Amino acid sequence: MSDHGVPAPTEPRPTRLAALRDALARADLDALLVTSLANIRYLTGFSGSNALLVITAKDCVLMTDFRYATQVEEEVGGHAMIRIERANLWTGLWAQLGALVSVERIGFESMGLVHQDFARLLEQGARWSWRPTTEIVETLRAVKDPGEVVLIERAVAMAETALRLTVPMLHPGLTETAVAGILERHLREAGSEAFPFPSIVASGPRSALPHARTSERVLETGDFVLLDFGAVTAGYCSDITRTFVLGRATDGQREVYDVVREANARASGAIRVGMTGMAADAVARDYIDSRGFGEAFGHSLGHGIGLEVHEAPRLSRVVETPLAAGTVVTIEPGIYRAGWGGVRIEDNVYLSDAGPRILTGYPRDLHELS
Amino acid sequence: MSDHGVPAPTEPRPTRLAALRDALARADLDALLVTSLANIRYLTGFSGSNALLVITAKDCVLMTDFRYATQVEEEVGGHAMIRIERANLWTGLWAQLGALVSVERIGFESMGLVHQDFARLLEQGARWSWRPTTEIVETLRAVKDPGEVVLIERAVAMAETALRLTVPMLHPGLTETAVAGILERHLREAGSEAFPFPSIVASGPRSALPHARTSERVLETGDFVLLDFGAVTAGYCSDITRTFVLGRATDGQREVYDVVREANARASGAIRVGMTGMAADAVARDYIDSRGFGEAFGHSLGHGIGLEVHEAPRLSRVVETPLAAGTVVTIEPGIYRAGWGGVRIEDNVYLSDAGPRILTGYPRDLHELS
Numbered sequence: 001m002s003d004h005g006v007p008a009p010t011e012p013r014p015t016r017l018a019a020l021r022d023a024l025a026r027a028d029l030d031a032l033l034v035t036s037l038a039n040i041r042y043l044t045g046f047s048g049s050n051a052l053l054v055i056t057a058k059d060c061v062l063m064t065d066f067r068y069a070t071q072v073e074e075e076v077g078g079h080a081m082i083r084i085e086r087a088n089l090w091t092g093l094w095a096q097l098g099a100l101v102s103v104e105r106i107g108f109e110s111m112g113l114v115h116q117d118f119a120r121l122l123e124q125g126a127r128w129s130w131r132p133t134t135e136i137v138e139t140l141r142a143v144k145d146p147g148e149v150v151l152i153e154r155a156v157a158m159a160e161t162a163l164r165l166t167v168p169m170l171h172p173g174l175t176e177t178a179v180a181g182i183l184e185r186h187l188r189e190a191g192s193e194a195f196p197f198p199s200i201v202a203s204g205p206r207s208a209l210p211h212a213r214t215s216e217r218v219l220e221t222g223d224f225v226l227l228d229f230g231a232v233t234a235g236y237c238s239d240i241t242r243t244f245v246l247g248r249a250t251d252g253q254r255e256v257y258d259v260v261r262e263a264n265a266r267a268s269g270a271i272r273v274g275m276t277g278m279a280a281d282a283v284a285r286d287y288i289d290s291r292g293f294g295e296a297f298g299h300s301l302g303h304g305i306g307l308e309v310h311e312a313p314r315l316s317r318v319v320e321t322p323l324a325a326g327t328v329v330t331i332e333p334g335i336y337r338a339g340w341g342g343v344r345i346e347d348n349v350y351l352s353d354a355g356p357r358i359l360t361g362y363p364r365d366l367h368e369l370s
Numbered sequence: 371m372s373d374h375g376v377p378a379p380t381e382p383r384p385t386r387l388a389a390l391r392d393a394l395a396r397a398d399l400d401a402l403l404v405t406s407l408a409n410i411r412y413l414t415g416f417s418g419s420n421a422l423l424v425i426t427a428k429d430c431v432l433m434t435d436f437r438y439a440t441q442v443e444e445e446v447g448g449h450a451m452i453r454i455e456r457a458n459l460w461t462g463l464w465a466q467l468g469a470l471v472s473v474e475r476i477g478f479e480s481m482g483l484v485h486q487d488f489a490r491l492l493e494q495g496a497r498w499s500w501r502p503t504t505e506i507v508e509t510l511r512a513v514k515d516p517g518e519v520v521l522i523e524r525a526v527a528m529a530e531t532a533l534r535l536t537v538p539m540l541h542p543g544l545t546e547t548a549v550a551g552i553l554e555r556h557l558r559e560a561g562s563e564a565f566p567f568p569s570i571v572a573s574g575p576r577s578a579l580p581h582a583r584t585s586e587r588v589l590e591t592g593d594f595v596l597l598d599f600g601a602v603t604a605g606y607c608s609d610i611t612r613t614f615v616l617g618r619a620t621d622g623q624r625e626v627y628d629v630v631r632e633a634n635a636r637a638s639g640a641i642r643v644g645m646t647g648m649a650a651d652a653v654a655r656d657y658i659d660s661r662g663f664g665e666a667f668g669h670s671l672g673h674g675i676g677l678e679v680h681e682a683p684r685l686s687r688v689v690e691t692p693l694a695a696g697t698v699v700t701i702e703p704g705i706y707r708a709g710w711g712g713v714r715i716e717d718n719v720y721l722s723d724a725g726p727r728i729l730t731g732y733p734r735d736l737h738e739l740s
Contacts, residue, residue, distance in 0.1 A: 027687050066668035067580040070708050110486040115478070117501060132485060181558025188551025193584060198564045210437040211419060214563060287420045298436035323423060 012145055013079045016043055021057055023136050029107040031056040031100070033093075033121075036112035038307045039137040041235055045075045052089045053080070054096060058102055063092045092121050094196035097128065107133040115205055135312060142304055142312040143326035148236060149350055152305065152328050155192070155238035156303065156348055156359045158231035162186035163242065167339045170369050172221050172246060176201040180214045183229060192231035196239060196309040200228035207243065208342040210299055210334060221247040224341040225369075228310060239330050240360050245368050256335050257343050258368045259291045262366065263333040264345040267301060271331070271349060273354045277301075277319030284333040285317070293335045296342075302330035305348060325353045382515055382693065383449045386413055391427055393506050400650060401470070401478040402506065403463075403491075406482035410506040411605055413598045415445045422459045423450070424466060426473055433462045460490055477503040490613050505682060512674055513696035514595045514683040518606060519720055522675065522698050524730045525562070525608035526718055528601035531731055532556035533612065542591050542616060546571040550584045553599060562601035570598035572638040577613065578712040579671055580704060594711040595739075600679060601616040607679045609700050610730050611716035615738050626705050627713050627736045633703040634715040634734065637671060639721060641701065641726045647671075647689030654703040655687070663705045666712075672700035675718060695723045721730040 020043065024032055034053040041047050043055070048068040054061045062080040064072050069084050076082060085092035093217035107122060115356050121130045145153070145238060147331045165186045170179060179201045187195070202212035212226070219225060228241040237301040244259075245253055253357070263284040281301040286295045300316030305328055313319065313327055323329075332346030347360040397433040405409055406421040408434070411417050413425070418438040424431045432450040434442050437582055439536065446452060455462035467473060468493050475574055482500035489622060492498045514522070535556045540549060550569045557565070572582035580719055582596070587593060598611040613630075639712040640653045651671040658667045670686030681691065683697055693699075702716030717730040 047583065071579055071581075075450055110489070113485045114481055115483045115488045116480040116504070117483060118488065119480070119502070132489070175559060178565060179557050181555040184558065185555035188554065190546050191547060192584065193547060193586075194568045195565065207659070209441055211441075213417065216561065216563075305663070367590040 006020065012147060013045065015145075016140060016193070017055065017060060019102050019140050020055055020137060024055070024057070026092070026106065027129060028105065028137070029104050029133070030103045032107045032133065033109070038110070038136070038311070041107070041307055042222060044080045046072055047075060047235060048072065049111075052093055054100070056100055061100075062354065063089045063096065065089065073333060090117070090124070092244070092263070094124055095107050097125070103128070105129045105131060106163070107131050107136065109137075110134050115304065118248050118290065121144050132288065135186060138312045140269065141306055143305060143324050144328055144350075145326070148306065150195060151234050151236035152348065153359055155236050156230045156240070158187060158192045158233065159238045160188040160362045161190040162192075162231070162241070163227065163317070164285060165234050166227075167244065167367070167369065168277055170219065170244065170246065173276045174219050175216050176203055176206070176214045176219070177216055179219070179225070179227075183227065187229070187231050190231065191233065191269060193234075194232040196230040196232050196237035200226065202226045202228075203246075205339050205341055208336040208338050208340060212338055212341070219246055222250070224343060225252065226342065228268065228344065228346065231288050235307050237305050237307070239309050239346065240362065241332060241344045242364075245342045245347065245366065245369065247370070249366060249368055253269050253277055253341070254339070254366060256293070259288060259293055260333055260335050260343045261364055261366070262313060263287045264331060264347065267331045267333065268347055268349055268356060268358050271329075272352060273325045273351055273353055274322045276322055277313055277315045280315045280323065281317055281319075284331070288312065288333060288335065296335045296337055297333060298336065299334065302332050302346075304329050323351055323353075325351065327351045328359070382517060383413065383415065386510060387425065387463075387517075389429060390507060392527070393510070394425070394427070395478065397477065397506070398475065398504065399503070400473045400475050400500060402477045402503065403479070404507065405479050405487070405563070405631055406507070408681070409479070409511070410440050411677055412507060413510050414450045416450075416662055417605060418442065418443060419582050420459065422463055424463070424468055424470070425433065431466050431470075433459050433466065435459065451627050455599070457478075461546070462559075465496055467495070473498070475499045475501060476500050477506065487721065487734045489697055501657050508682045511676055513694050514676060514698055515696070515718075518676060519698065521604050521606035522608060522718065523729055525601045526602045526610070528557060528560040528562045528603065528608050529599065530609045530730065530732045531560040532562075532601070533597065533610070533695070536597075537614065537739065538677055539738070540614065540616065542589050542590065542597060545586050546573055546576070546584045546589070547586055547598075549589070553597065556592070557599070557601050560601065561603065563604075564602040564608035566600040566602050570596065572596045572598075572712075575709050575711055578706040578708050578710060580706055580712070580714070589625060590617055592620070594713060596712065596714060598714065598716065605676050605677050607677070608718055608729075609675050609716065609730065610718060611714045611734060612734075613715065615736065617738065617740070619736060619738055621690050624710070624736060626707070626720045629658060629663055630703055630705050630715050631734055631736070632659045634701060637701045637703065638717055638719055638726060638728050641693070641699070641721060643721055643723055644692045646692055647683055647685045650693065651687055651689075656706065657704060665703045666707055668702060668705065668706065672702050672716075674699050678684045693721055694702045695721065697721045698729070
């Protein structure tokens with residue numbers, strides 16, 4: 001397997017559909033109703049916000065609405081039978097399904113369908129037999145092809161370029177929101193087509209909130225400043241975190257920083273194909289525990305990234321599935337002390353049979369901003 | 371009813387809980403399991419990304435995880451019984467429900483619960499009787515109190531400030547992504563805590579895509595440039611659209627622009643409490659139809675805004691519910707011609723018994739950018 005990020009020379013969609021059809025046959029399903037928009041994008045290329053997709057052994061039918069009539073043709077072309085529904089997509093679905101022969105047992109995405117739409121299947125769709133499925137397409141998505149890895153690398157490069165331009169502009173007196181504005185403008189200038197999640201700028205005691213919202217707090221000398229953000233290109237996300245000290249670090253800040261930095265390095269170095277998510281998580285967690293900060297690392301080590309910023313696989317204490325070759329995950333240990341502050345260092349790592357390759361190159365040493 | 375946006379002097383959460391409890395009593399429910407995060411925020415103030423809330427006639431129990439331990443105390447304080455769950459929130463739910471007396475019939479949010487979690491209710495939660503509900507909290511949220519209107523007005527002001535600073539910087543040669551970066555930095559400088567949806571910058575033929583994604587297309591003289599974006603403050607959103615011409619407008623551009631501008635003005639002027647969503651939509655649609663562009667206005671007239679950028683009520687061809695006093699909606703007619711371009715003009719309008727009040731003040735006349 002190439003480790004060097006050469007784009008796939010062939011069109012990936014037929015390969016993905018073939019892999020999905022194999023999975024459906026193994027699950028004894030005649031078809032899959034795909035409702036997750038990220039899964040629809042993966043299988044067809046369509047990036048709109050309203051769609052239903054039906055995949056059978058032979059057919060691939062994509063339904064969307066008027067707003068996307070032009071876009072869906074451009075993005076999907078001949079890779080699916082496209083239906084622009086004037087009314088509700090669900091009304092269109094019954095008509096489309098009725099036209100498909102030998103389709104009885106249909107899987108639906110249990111994590112990607114709200115109860116109200118599930119009730120439609122049992123009512124208007126009562127003539128078919130509906131079976132809940134879990135992560136069928138997500139499992140395919142977890143293994144990236146070389147073209148996908150290239151896109152994630154580009155999203156990482158955009159994020160790092162933006163960070164490099166932003167860090168020299170950080171100074172006491174700026175609000176967290178203003179810092180986010182500087183960072184996001186640099187992300188846009190680097191070509192990021194969107195923000196994969198709300199950028200986190202958390203300073204001082206607010207850096208102890210693992211999922212802080214960016215606020216109007218003013219940066220002060222002595223603060224930790226934690227930036228957790230990403231870029232998106234062609235739908236693929238990056239997700240990185242760096243934590244800085246504004247001015248000179250105290251001994252306490254330096255100690256916590258060094259523990260997180262070492263936990264990050266150990267996990268990124270040790271992660272391997274075939275290891276469980278739990279074992280990967282334990283590499284960082286056991287080290288942080290051994291340094292006396294175990295209680296302060298309350299979230300899991302990381303998660304897959306791709307078309308979604310949180311996707312399979314998970315690196316957490318409860319995951320017993322072995323990691324597959326081709327996954328791209330975040331490695332993001334952290335230590336959080338309420339009222340005092342916190343540190344997180346997050347990288348994006350590609351996992352091949354040859355070992356881990358860290359996609360993020362931005363320095364991890366403690367950086368005291370003068 | 372005040373029309374002048376004075377903040378509510380009293381704490382709104384007890385009032386909201388009381389209104390919800392009345393609705394539960396009318397629906398013959400002992401409790402409601404709230405899974406929609408926007409509904410949880412409305413009822414408790416908690417803005418985290420992982421929570422379950424149970425409301426009974428007497429109790430209000432909020433479950434979240436470690437990451438939010440500090441934040442939930444700050445945001446919710448004494449307004450709910452807070453439970454930080456070490457394991458899965460659902461495991462915590464069964465324990466919390468078991469401790470509540472006289473709770474048998476429990477509503478759940480049919481539009482806010484995925485099938486996988488619905489299946490948990492039937493399995494691990496089998497000792498209770500579960501009833502699907504639709505838009506119970508959403509219906510309360512549609513009617514804004516004066517404090518909420520003030521926050522939406524602030525979000526509108528942030529968006530307009532950003533637009534005023536951005537427009538003079540538009541020129542041929544910029545990419546749409548770069549324009550988004552300029553606009554979003556100005557939104558942040560104006561204090562916007564987040565972006566309510568991915569900003570749309572659509573130029574030239576791309577302005578004909580009603581849900582365009584911002585792209586790397588370079589702005590050219592003669593383009594329509596459509597900006598659709600918003601700001602957020604204390605969770606409340608604005609959502610506005612303006613369309614400009616880069617250089618001198620052609621007669622064709624001017625005609626389409628004038629039709630949309632007039633449709634916007636007619637709808638904003640005519641909308642009233644008690645009117646149906648369908649009737650409001652028809653004011654703009656009939657005018658556009660009469661000018662020969664009916665086929666080119668393929669989406670609905672507008673939607674409620676508040677804690678979510680799309681919420682109740684809807685202004686569309688199929689909505690027969692009368693509009694309540696206190697709603698805040700978008701009015702956003704558009705005309706789209708594939709391959710040529712499109713125009714949309716979107717305002718935010720507060721509806722009281724005294725009539726409509728247009729919250730957006732940014733000019734709507736055709737602006738040719740030199």
